[in-house]
Amino acid sequence: MTNLILIAVISIGAIAVVLAAILYVASKKFAVYEDPRNAQVSEVLPQANCGGCGYPGCSGFADACVKADSLDGMNCPVGGAEVMSKIASILGMDAGAADPKVAVVRCNGTCANRPRINQYDGAQSCAIAASLYGGETACSYGCLGCGDCVTVCQFDAIHINPETGIPEVDEAKCTACNSCVEACPKNIIELRPVGKRSRRVYVSCVNKDKGPVARKACDVSCIGCGICAKTCPFEAITVKDRLAYIDPHKCKSCRKCVEVCPQGSIIEVNFPPRKPKVKEGEAETAKKVVDKTSKVTETAKPVIKNVKPEVDQPTSKSNEN
Incomplete structure (x- = not known):
């Protein structure tokens, strides 16, 4: 009995040694080198x-x-x-230069701009809502407002504004991780360069419907009129599928497109307030006043030059007598 136990122990030990040797050889032969x-x-x-x-x-x-x-x-x-x-x-390399970016919500279809025509009572998920129908408004391209972008953001950089129903990005917290871009089923969130002094100009609309249909669905929708593209001196704006788009790499932030957009679809961010424009009638009146003032000044100049300073005349002896 003792011999049988001893034989079994030796056999198991020998098998273990053989298997260990095989594993060692295999680990060396099939080892994957990892750079430290x-x-x-x-x-x-x-x-x-x-x-x-x-x-x-x-x-x-x-x-x-x-x-x-x-x-x-x-x-x-x-x-x-x-x-x-x-x-x-x-x-031991040179760091590649990369322009900092920030997430931009390209939809301005607030409750005031985009009236609701039905009510959604399903699961509060943009992905689910988008798979079922176009949304609570007549614009099937706009934000659904369920907040999938808020859920996936790890940096607490995006929140739904309760008054507008549109997500807003906190530029200070946004890291441009792209999570919200991938989570949005409507593709209304885009990563754009932060820009000089954090100033940006972009079209806040993704509606590709025809002009009358888009305008009826949302008061600030892009109608693809192309006025902005014709106005831009840098060829930074293109119109495709009845939708304008501003190339951030070509845009020089002149904001001329913002002024001519009839729908107010183009947004300017972090720019100083514009100086109030003078109306044509007021400008002409101001010009007349300036002209009249300059004429009076020119007329007064020779008069002032001709005035001689008073000089005390010497008193004659006869008068003294």
């Missing part, structure tokens, strides 16, 4: 795993950075330039 810089890059990343960089999480972005020959086009929207500088230092 991956861990170093991952440490400096914010670990938000938002996917805004275009890769599946921070680990995927770290691996892509290590394997890349250049960091041009690589950007961590959450960490920004500071994080990219650290990554460049680790990898």
Whole structure:
């Protein structure tokens, strides 16, 4: 009996040694080399795993950075330039320049601008509502207001305004992670460059219906008239499918398109208030006053020159006597 137990123990031990040797050889032969810089890059990343960089999480972005020959086009929207500088230092590369971006809601169909024609009582999800019908208003392109963008935002940067029913983005908190863009089933949220001094001009509408139909559905909808495109001196505006779009890379923020838009569909953000324009009648009156004042001044000048200063005349002796 003792011999049988001893044989069993030895047999099991021998099998374990053989299997361990096989596993060791297999681990060495099929080992996948991982660059130690991956861990170093991952440490400096914010670990938000938002996917805004275009890769599946921070680990995927770290691996892509290590394997890349250049960091041009690589950007961590959450960490920004500071994080990219650290990554460049680790990898011995130059940090690629990337314009900061911010999420922009391209719909101004507020409760006042876009009247409701029905009521939705289903699940409060834009994705579900969009799969069922066009929405509570006559505009089938506009915001549904259920707040899927708010739910997916990890940075508390977007909220639904209870008065307008439209989501609003907090520029200070937005990291341009792209989560809200992907969550919106109507594709009304777009990432645009922040712009100089945080100033931006964009068309706040995505309605592609014909002009009369779009105007009837929303008071501030784009009707595709093309006046803005004809006015823009930089060819930054194009009209496609009866909808105007402003290229942020060509736009110089002259705001001429804002002035000529008959629907008020073009939005200007963070610009100083415009100076009040003088009406034509008031301008002519002011010009006449200026002209009259200048004439009076010109007439008075020679008179002033001809006036001689009074000089005390010497008193004659005869008069003294």
